[in-house]
Amino acid sequence: MAINRAKFKKTLDLSKVFSALVVAGIFSWSTSAIFLSDTELRLFSTGFGLVLLGKAIYEVLMSRAEQVKLEEAEQLLAYLSGQAASGYTLERSLLDAAGALKEQLGLRSKLVRLLARLRQQILSQMELSSAFNQLADNYACPRLSMDLIILPYLRQYGGNMDVYLRESHRQLYLEIGVKAEVASENSQKTTEAVIMGLLSFLFGLTLFRQHLDSAGEQGFDWLPAAGVIFHAISIFVLSATLIIIAKSVMPKNQADVSSHQLRAGKKTRFTKASAVYLKLMPASFSYKVTNLISRSGTEQEIEQIWQDYIYKKITYLFCGIALSVILLTSRALPIWLIPVTIVFFPLLQDLSLLSREQQNKQAYRLVYPPFLNVLSLLMESGLTLQIALELSIRAIDKTSSAQLIKKDLKMAQESIKAGATAAQAVRSLADKCPLPEISSALRCAARYDLQGSSELLTLLNMQAAAGWQIYRNGLRRQLEQRSLLLFIPMGLALLNVLAIAVTPAVASFQLAW
Structure with a gap:
């Protein structure tokens, strides 16, 4: 079943665009009166806020919409799981899904409307996989789409539908709980950043606005320009804060060391040359570099990777020597710093290289635990490792954007x-x-395929469940990085507030003279 990849990209929701522009326009026009009295300048400043703040509010609305989709998907899986446990077939459950979820989600829910359309498609004898395809395209929820990919194949291969739906719902419920828990840990920092973004308008209202009447007097020609600058910075700070808060925590496309950072060359042995260099470095540093390159490709590619590594090392060394000669001849630095x-x-x-490896590890933390849980869930549903692996790879390939992991799969x-x-x-x-817990669980799955012991399957399920702690740590690390980014708009807001606070003193000084 082919699912359109473009559905997971952010597409413009016209209703949310209109709502964001209306809110941004009203807010920008209202707050411009704090810093400006001239209508033309207010219109100019409002236009700036309409574009920048409108984009920020739209990102917040889209982020909230993604959370709602995840919660609605959890409600749908809970309903399907209960129906399957009661002995109803998948088609029978889907026929009644729209009516059953209408009271919980409301008539305006997009999922309810799509389920009503799915009911008509099933009644018209449309193939279930094609109907699921359209539902996934229109709803655009990666987590639900993963289940929609798997369910037709699970029925085709004779898997236990009730077991899969029950465990899939449990895992989605756990995933939502993990995200909510980690988000609550960072809620204080988020609130502080938003308050700091609004502080400029409060200071402008109490300290700057009272001097707007003096803008036309001699010596106060700078007030309109200062008002435009203060308002623009305040809008920029608030917009940047909202965009950072709404930023997705899912891993972005990570570059692969072997395919992007390294280039082809002649096939000669450079491992000895690299070994000499790494022996000169600290042991822990050398181990990290060696381990990184050894996992960057197949055995046939590793020699080529080492070759390019040394080529670049020599190039960088010549650059350092050239810079040292320039600094030495110009006497810009002491000799001991050369x-x-x-x-x-x-x-x-x-x-x-090591920084990129940390980024890749972060992608592994966020992608591999769901993949491992899907794999163990399909095996628990009665599928063989080969079929379960095929379906898991197909589901992750359609729902994840981490290119490095998709390449491994x-x-x-x-x-x-x-x-x-x-x-x-x-x-x-x-x-x-690179994560030992995930690596151990994968080896357990391989042992189960060879030995077929129920104890190994139980152990695999336990290790897959423990992978959610890795997922939680990945989310926590991602949100910590987002919190660090919030210091940038908070710093700008502080400088803006200080500048606004100084304005009355400058105005009073001019009046005294």
């Missing part, structure tokens, strides 16, 4: 097509995964 400039660029390459999929067993493919995924 060696620092020589090694700066080569070390910068390693630091860039695609390589595992291709290895199965080339003749490898599912256990071998899962072991290859475990070898590439």
Whole structure:
């Protein structure tokens, strides 16, 4: 079943665009009266706020809409799980879904309207997979779309529908709880940032507005320009704060060391040269670089990766030497600092690699726990490891944007097509995964495929459930990074408030003279 990838990209919701522009326009026009009295300047400042603040409010509305979709998907899975436990078929449950959820979600719910359309499609004998395809396209909820991808195949392969729906609902409920828990931990910082963004308008109302009547007097020609600047900065600070708050915590596309950072060259051995360099570095630093490159490709590609690593190292070294010569001849730095400039660029390459590795680990924390839970859930539903792995990869491929992880999964999929067993493919995924907990769970899945012990399946389910702690840590780290970004608009707001507070003193000083 092919699901359009474009559905997960943010598309313009005209109703939300209109609402955001109306709110931004009213707010910008009202607050411009705090800093400006001239109508033309107020219109100009309002236009600036209409664009910038309108975009920020739209992002907040879209972020809230995504949360609502997740909650509605949880309600749908709860209903389907209860119906399956009562012995109803999937089609029978879907026929009654719109009426059953209408009271909980309301008539205006988009999901209820789409379920009513799905009912008509089922009654018209439309293929269930095609109907699910349209539902996933129109609703655009990645988590629900993953289930819509799996359900037709689960029925085709004879899996236990009631077990899958029950556990899928439980996992989604747990995921929503984890997100709410982590968000509550950062709610205080978010509230402080919003209050700081509104503080400029409050100070302007109490300190700046009383001097607007003096704008036309001699010596006060600077007040209108100051008002435009203060209002523009206040709008920018508030908009930046809202955009950061609404920022998605899902991993972005991460560059792969082997495919993006490294280039092709002649196939010669550079591992000895790299070993000499790494021996000169601290042991922990050398271990991290070696471990990173060894997991960046296949055994055939690693030699090529080391080659490009040394090529770039030599290039950076020459850049450092050239800069050192320039600084030495111009006497811009003391002689004892010249060696620092020589090694700066080569070390910068390693630091860039390690920084990218941390970003990739963050993507693993946010993508692999859901993937592992889907894999264990399908195996618990009675599917073999090969079929469960195929469906899990297909679901994650349609719902995730982390290219590095999708590449690993695609390589595992291709290895199965080339003749490898599912256990071998899962072991290859475990070898590439930098998270030991996830790697251990994948190896447990491979052992279960070979031995078929129910104890191993129970252990796999326990390890998959423990993966939510990794997911929670990934969310917490992501929100901590977002909180650090909030210091930028908060700092600008503080400077703006100080400048507004100084304005009465400057005006009083001019009046005294």
